[in-house]
Structure formats: structure tokens, C-alpha cells
Amino acid sequence: MKKFKKILQLLMITVLVLGVITGCSNDASSTASTSESTNSEAGTSETTSEEKGSLAEIKERGKIRIGVFSDKHPFGYVDENGENQGFDVYIARRFAKDLLGDESKVEFVLVDAASRVAFLESNKVDIIMANFTVTEERKEKVDFANPYMKVSLGIVSPESAPITSIEQLKGKKAIVAKGTTAETFLTKNYPEIEQLKFEQYTEIFEALKDGRGDAIVNDNTEVIAWAKQNPGFVVGVSSLGGQDTIAPAVKKGNKELLDWINQELELLGQENFIHEAYDATLTEIYGEDYKEELVIEGGKLE
Template identity: 50%
Template sequence: MKKERLTKRLALFTALTLTGAMLAGCGNTDAAESSSDAQTGVTADTQASAGDASADVVYRTLDEIKESGTINIGVFSDKNPFGYVDENGEYQGYDVYFANRLAEDLGVDVNFVSTEAASRIEYLQTGKVDVILANFTVTPERAEEVDFALPYMNVSLGVISPDSAVVESLDDLTADDPVIVISGTTAETYLTENYPDLTLQKYDSYAAAKTALENGSGVAWANDNTEVIAFALQNPGYTVGIPELGSTDTIAPAVSKGNTTVLDWINEEIKALGEENFFHADYEATLADTYGSDYEDTLVVEGGETK
């Protein structure tokens, strides 16, 4: 009898011991999981912070650009005579001439980054380029997303069409008369706001828009008047029926929002270049063959001072 009670007590003791061990083990597991969760939480918070930071505007300061030895400048590669790649694979044009001087005076090499109109703001915000010099018209909407430096050129909108059916007023067009525009340009914005009933044929690049005009995909092409005038001068059979549409605006370099070191340097550079009539020299080297001398004083802004 005593032996039986002893056996039962031993069994109970063993069971309690095992249960305690299991509970202790579970407690340790929970603690480990809690510790792991805590560590994961810190990592998650850090990643969230990193994610938030990456969502913000990214840019390099002037000192960082100097230290790297290279400035990344966004230009067009298909918009002759402002930014294009020639038969030798070299970037040329009015904006490129200016970009080369910026790099020279900063004491760094220049890396040209080909951009399309709709990508200009994105390329700045993501740090793909330090500066945009791609016929970037200054508008209040764009100024909310990027910082514009002083202007170096005047511009307004224009409309080009075939000689066989010259468009002299957009009021004469109907929804059956598509007008070619390039996405992300002031022409798209202006026509959308002021001529909502027009049908817009949208393209991503200047080359595509020009091809569309040549193929008759639209009755006319609306774009910067500098561009459509150049196209008409270089391609017989087309007329700029509307040489000025809307207000006269300015073209300026753009940097990432808040990049004051680069912005301030470019502004001072533009003022200094104005003292040597740099932008008139730029015009004569890159635009005179297209426009002649008649447009020089109208288009060029010297030293950041508009008339």
C-alpha cells in the first residue's frame, strides 16, 4: 500500500516537473519571439523611415557634385537645334552649349542624360540628374515641384500645319481634327485648359510628334514656337499658321526642390555669363543657322533679365 502511494507521488512529481519545464520552455519561446518581434519592429521602422526618405526629393549638393567630378545634366536628344545627338553621337544644341559651359566653370565633367518632356521633373526628384536643361518652360505648376533658376530664353506656343491646309485659328477646328502635342509640355496643358473640345494626339517624344505630322496623323502640331518655326524652316511644305499662342513665357534651368546650393550657383553663373553676352554667342553658334538673326534679340535672355 505504501509502495503504491509512493509510486503515485513519484508519478505526480514527474508530471509536475515535466509540465513546469514545458511551461518554462513556452515562456522562453515567447520571450524569444518577443525579442525577435522587437528587433523586427526596429528594422521595420528603420525601413519605413528609409522608405519615407526615398520618397522625398533626392539631390546632390554643389560640394558633392564637385567632389564626384561629374555633373549630370538632362537634355533632349531629338530636339534640334536645342538638344540633339549628331551623326557622330555627340550632343549638340543651344541647351548643350550652355551645359558644357556650366560644367567647365564648375570644374567638372558633364554627363548628358537624355530625357523626354514628361520625364524632366521625375529625373530631378529621383536624383537621376542634377540639372535639367531641356527647353523647360517656367510655369507656376512646375515651380511647385522643382526650383527654377534665372531664365535664359523667351518662348511662347506656336502651331504648325501642312501648306495644303494651314491652320490659322484653333477655333476653326472640330473634334474630328486632331492636334498633335507632346505629353508633359505646356502645349498639352494650354490646349487641355483652353480648348477642352479639341482632340489631342499625344506622343512622348519630339521625333514621334514630327513623324506624326509628316504622316498626316493630325491636322496640326502645337508646341513651343521655337520648335515649330525651326521645323517649318527646315522642312518645306509646312507653315506656322499661329506663331504665338497664349502668353510669352521663359525657359530656365531647373534643379530639385530645395537644392539651394546648386540653384544659387547657377543663378550667379547666369548673371556672370550675361556680362559677356554668352547667350547671344550661344545663339549664334547653335541657332543662327536655323533662325537667322531676326529672332536673336526676341529669343535670347541675357543675364537672367527679361524685357
Template identity: 45%
Template sequence: MTINWKKIIKAAVAVASVAALTLSAVNFKPATANADSNSSSVSAIKKRGVLRVATFGDLPPYGWVNKDGKRVGYDVALARRMAKDMGVKVKFIQVNANNRVDTLNSNKADIVLANFTETPERKNVVDWAKPYMKVSVGVVSPKNKKITKLSQLNGKQLIVTKGTTAENYFTSKQKSVSLLKFDSKTQQFNALKNGRGAALADDNSYLYAWVKRNPKYTVGIKSVGPHQYIAPAVKKGNKSLLNWTNSEITKLNKQSFFTDDYNKELKPYFGSEVKPSDIVLKQGN
């Protein structure tokens, strides 16, 4: 019996080609979300009946659990309103500052409303909707050892939370300052109270609230670096939810929702020292 090697080789090549095409089709995974098929598109959320929102659980007055076990706060109120307007229920996914992006990318949440500051670096890993707040990095310290200028921090420990704008700013712009980093807001504020650092840096918008409840401390440096903006974030490429959220922010601005939300959730914590215009963006921004 004569073996036709040419036919065998030709057949083997054909089989290998089909296998390669099949494997490439199976292994190809888009790096970004497909707006119509991903689990966080508007159609998928409506079908599921639940909007999954990543929020803080320990950051008054933005997102925390009160004494009655209820989630409350400025970002929480926004999340509930968005879910209502979408016609679905809301489910809160508790996050820390350093796992907000991972929570989106692992599809545990559809959107982040966790005092999330826009930065060029974060723009590479999430899509930002229209902002609804403006903030700056501030520095809080004990009144009896008040820090009023950055030069006073040289050679001292400055407390920050990992993954925050404050950490990024001092790491890149103030390299002479030694940073003591923590995973959560609760941990960082406890460290300040325990004297583990000379001061603490974070968004001034909630440092104002914290010192009102802790009168032995003061925001000695109210603003470091440029003004920045707080905005909702969705998974990169999720155009469906991004477009819906942009329209929702525009609508809520026109209805003065954010001013009302400020008066209800933030004003009791900030007092008269902070004005709504210091935090809330004007309509059209």
C-alpha cells in the same frame, strides 16, 4: 508567484513609445532636397565629378544627337559650359517633355536644361533658376492649308506633345480645340507630316527652326498667349545648386555667352527672320 501587472503594463508602454519614436524617425522623409546632403548638391556633384543634365535628344537646335553621334544644341552647349565652370564632367540624361520633373525627383539628373518653360504649375514641383530665353506658343501648319487664327482650329485636330506649355495652354484656354497628343517631338512632327492633324502647337522658338528644314510648312500663328521664359530647373529645395546656377547665369550673361550660343547654335536654323533679341534675354533679366 504573484504577477505584478502594473509593472508589466508600464514596461510595455515604455517599449511601445520607444518603438513608435524609432519608426517615426525611420519613416520620415523630407519632401524636398536637403542642399547639403542630397546627391545633387554642389558639393556632392563636385565629389562625384559629374554633373547630370536632363536634355532632349530629338529637338534641334536645342538638344539632339547629330550624324556623328555627338550631342549638340543650344541647351547642350550651356550644359557643357556649366560643367566646365563647376570643374566636373557632364553626363546627359535624355528626356521627353512629360518626364522632365520625374527625372529630377527620382534623382536621375541634377538639373534640367531641356527647353523647360516656367509655369505656375511647374513652380510647385521644381525650383527655377534665372531664365535664359523667352518664348511663346506658336502654331505651324501646311502652307497649302495655312492656319493663321485660332478660330480656324475649331472642330479640327491640333497636334501637341504631352507635358508641354502648348498642351497646357490649349487645354485650359482653348477648350473647343481637339488635341492629338504624343510623347515626343519626333512623334508629333511625324504626325503633322502624315496629315493626322490640321496644325501643330509648340514653342515658337523651335517651330521657326523646324519650318526652315521643312519648307512646305509655315508658322501661321507666331504667338499665342503671353511671353514665357525658359530656365534651368532643379529639384525642389536644392538651394545649393539653385544658388550656384543663378550666379552662373548672371556671369554668363555678362560674358555674352547666350548671344554667342545663339549665333552658333540657333542662327543657322532660324535664318534672318528671327533676331537674337526675339529669343535671348537681355543682361539683368
């Protein structure tokens, strides 16, 4: 994360410099070629950047471009036949169906966590649905629609000595991964709980198996999925601490599309569509029990 921030800073500076350079050269060339550019614009009916991503432009194009993950099973991944699948993808397909009349009228752009904002800002996608957690920092750069999923922290512990509330952890050892929300949450709210910290996700699970700590505190999606694959461990607490939501995002200022998504989520809520998406894509990993912990229907958080 730190490295990425540094890269981003460097990027901003270079973009600034580049912007100044190209901005200057643009001025010079645009005065020289005004007649040409007006000609070509009229001829090819090129859309300007303001119109890009508007509902009318998407309909004219006949395809909506949605940015999804390609390697985050089960939210957005590519299956063995090269097809996009997953929870986010399932909902995205429905968006395409309701907006353009056909499920296949969606172009999936495969994005990485680090480049999600950039894809939106540069008009390379219309919507990002790549398990995008709503944060204050991101709200300054993109516009989030209403959420369709929520995540919080969870605690997983051995079945033989289950931890069913955070209070029980006092005086015991909690295993956390460094730099995660879990670490911040515990340090801030429960400084009396001793933390055993590891760099990698795989290490924390190994540590619990070895009995080096009493329980793991981590994102609830991670601990639920892990407990399901590892018999002998239970998720005693499945939602703890502040709740984060996951929502579709559009380019800053694209209110038209944002309103459409919100309205669409509300309509989908009437037929419990997000639950259907959960059944189709997440049950296998998380089981039936956690549906209500994860799903947000109709875009409204109760």
C-alpha cells in the same frame, strides 16, 4: 500625357506602400546594425543625401551631372559620333567650365521627358537642362533657376495668303494638334475661330500643305523650324499668347546650387553668351530672325 499621369499615380501609391514596408524593415535593421553602419560611414566617407548635389560635393566629385535630352534636335541630341550636342548642352558645358574649370568635367545623363523630375528627386543628376518648361505644377516638385529661353505660340500660313495677326483668323480654319497649348489657348480666348484638330504633329503640317485649313497654330519653335524647311510658307505671327520660359532646374531645396546658377546666368548675360549658344546651335534651324524671340539673356525676361 494622360497615360503618364495614370502611371505616375500608380507609381506614387506603390512607392508609398514600398516606403512603408522598407521604412519598417529599416527601423528593425538599423537598430541592430548601428555600430556597423557608423563604422562603414567613417571608413568610406559616404555622403548622405542632404549633402548630395551641394556645391562642395560637386567640386569634390570633380564632375557635375547634368540631365539633358538625347533626341530633341537641336536642343539636346547625340550626334553621329556619339557626342552630346545642342543648345542646352552648349550652355551646360559652359556651366561645367565656370564651376569646375574645365568643359569636360560634365557628365551628361540622358533623360526622357517623362522622367526628368524623378532624376532630380532621386539625386541622380544635379541639374536638369532638358528643355524644361517652367510650369506651376512642376514648381511644386523642383526648383527652377532663372530662364534662358522663352517659347510661345506661332502661326504659319502659305505665303500666298499670309496670316499676320490672330484677328485675321476669324472666320477661317485654324489647324491645331490635340492636347497642345495652342488648342487650349484658342478655345479659351478665340472661341469664334474654327479649329481643325489632328492627333499627330505630322498630320497638321500635311493638312496645311493640302489646304485643308488656312494656318497652323502651334509652338513657335515647331512652326518656325518647319517654315524654314518648307519654302512657300511663312511664320506671320511668331509670338502669340502667354509666354512660357525654359530654365535649368535643381532638386527642391538645393538653394546653394540654384543661387550659383542664377549668378552664373547673370555673368553670362554680360558677355551675351546665350546669344552665342543660339548662333552655335540654333541658327541652322531657326535662322537669325527669331533670335530675340527665343533667347533670354542674363536670366531676366524683359
